[in-house]
Amino acid sequence: MQMLASLFLPTYPDPPGPKIASNAVAVAKQLGATLDAAVINVDIPDVSNALSSFLLDLPAKIREVETASRNRGKALLENVAAEAARCKVTLTTQELKAQPAFIGEAAAREGRYFDLCMVGWARDTESIRMTAEEVVFSSGRPALILPGDEDVGALDNVVIAWDGSRVAARAVADAKPFLERASAISIVSVTDEKVLPGKDIAERLAHGLAARGLRAKAQSIQTGDSEIGVALQEHALKVGGNLLVMGGWGHSRLRDFVLGGATEGILSNLRLPVLMSH
Incomplete structure (x- = not known):
């Protein structure tokens, strides 16, 4: 069955980094997936009244912002299309629009149709x-967060952050396409957080992967004076990892996310590609 991957590109107020097109296409090629690139342009409701229109010309400013957003979206799609053609990756594109506060929600809703x-x-x-x-907490799909300012290459040295939880188990299952193509797999448990x-939970997972034909090394680390998100990424980079797989802890109340420590640390300072599942 053909794997379907999506790439979401918000265009307001700023787009993602310049490497996102090549990185996303490289991942799709590695997985043999069809890629759908969706820009999410801003749609600002006109709440002006006669006074604001007279003093600020608000409708004209809204049109200016929306036009700039659409222009950024067009440029992003052109970059993705050129990269997909170069790498012979099947590509579809679409343009979505959403009010500023609901750009992420639009991405999560659309993401439910992809793998x-x-x-x-x-x-x-x-x-x-x-x-x-x-996307992590509302799409119901695994989310691959890619650095936007550097090339990531093949994601074939996979590090699994394992604490035996439901979300970690979900992440391992969602990472199957990467694990099956990996040249190295390591499992890390943080023992002092x-x-x-x-x-022996890391060793037990390693045995389970071995029974499925996947060789993995198990290791335990301690955070020491570092935050757990920092410790996990530093360990992954130290062992040559180029993809960190982990469960995403958190929930939302009135759109204010309350995140677990590891999730917060990763999303605050991303240093390598991270596959996160909730």
């Missing part, structure tokens, strides 16, 4: 972080 959702990353860009959070369900 894998990809979002780009840009440091200190709130709209992109909100989109990533919504919270109570774990056993001392």
Whole structure:
């Protein structure tokens, strides 16, 4: 069955980094997937009255912002199309629109029709972080968060963050397409961050993967003075990992996300591609 991957590209107020097109296409090619690239342009409701129109010319400013958003979206789709053609990846495209507060929600809703959702990353860009959070927690699909400023290459050295939880198990299952193509798999458990369900949980997962024909190494680490999100990424990079797989802890109340420590650390300072499932 053909795998379907999606790439979501918010265009307001700022787009993701310049490498997102090549990185997303590279992932689709690695997985043998069809890629759908969707830009999400801003749709600002006209709430002007006679006074605001007279003093600020608000309708004209709204049109200016929306036009700039659409132009960024067009450029993003052109970049993805050129990269897909170069790599011989089947591509479909679409243009969505949403009010500023609901850009991430539009991505999550559309993502439910695909096997894998990809979002780009840009440091200190709130709209992109909100989109990533919504896709992780609301799409019901695995979310691959990709750095937007550097080439990621093949995601074939996979590090699994394992704490024996439901969301971690979901992430391992969702990572199957990557695990089956991996040249190296390692499992890491953090022993000093919270109570774990056993001392040998990483080894037990390694045995389970081995029974499925996948060789994996198990290791335990401690955070020390670092936050858990930092410790996980530093460990992944230290062992040569180029994809971190983990469960996403968190929930939303009135659209304000309350995130677990590891999830918050990853989404605050992404240092390598992360496949996150909820």
